[in-house]
Amino acid sequence: MSAHSTAIEVSSKRGIWGGGNEPFKASYGKLMMWFFLLSDIFTFAAFLITYISIRVSYPAYEGSLESFAGSNEYWPVPELVFEALPFVHGLHAPLIFVGIMTFILISSSVTMVLAVEAGHRNDRDDVVKWMLWTLLGGITFLSCQAWEWNHFIHGTDTGTVMTYVNNLNQVVTETIYGANLTVNEYGPASFANLFFFITGFHGFHVTIGVFLLFLCFYQAAVGVYDRRGHYEMVEKIGLYWHFVDLVWVFVFTLFYLI
């Protein structure tokens, strides 16, 4: 949405190369946000496609789901790795927690669009209300991810006996609990490495998003955007926040479903 109605008078003789045109009909800030997001799409795509590539280079688990045990001989089945819930120990609840996380992030994306829509109407009260909900969603999602990581790192009660090459280049066989960058109880080392790297990079984006959301919420509440005359900042930060949701949609499919 362009706020410029005062375009320079351009004589028709100068044609389209004479300047004063706005082919994209978007403000500088919004345009740059879009191109930043395009470059970020490439970064995340590179990570996720690397995940697919490494994943197809390992055999899939062939046995029955009931007798599944982690091994670095094959790629683990995600619904049997991500099956824990906070506060209930030992319950087998496959993908429930990550489903809740997805629901939270999609909901916060919805409240963000509602904030952007309120911004178009210059409605400060609605912007502040929906920004606050979005902010809450973002913080909840981050807390969930912190728990998810914590559980992934500390692992299950039983662990798995793994034969692997340790940091001292020795082949060892021992019971492994949880995950680190050398070995994990769920599957090949790259499984945990990719999990840390990709969900970590996404979580980093969410963290920045939460800072931006707070900034936007604060500025809207104290009337900065009213004095500025438009609520375009809500729209720009909204673009970023939807992008974070967009990436999560792919992370969810590739990490937890496939």
Next chain:
Amino acid sequence: MQIQENKSTLNVIPRDNEKIKKIWKTAGILLAITVVEFIMAFTMDRGILLYFLFMALTVWKAKYIMMEFMHLGEEAKPLFYSIIVPLIFLVWLVIALMKEGSDIFMLRW
């Protein structure tokens, strides 16, 4: 000292319920697709068909997020294409790295 008045000077436009309804409808579609994916994860056998369906549903969700939430569809056509067209490069990256991955698989096992 006078307390600064913090009232909006802008003209507040009333809510357009049609628009807000459309946003909630899109949200409903996104949630419904996610629920379908969830059910498929537990009811269908793992294999190429399931993975293909997952990817198709994911791209479908991505389309909704970009078009409805990010309003890319409402932008000027040159801006729309300058965001969408570069993504074609990713198609080759997927093909190349899947080939690479399966070749490593053949060498290793």
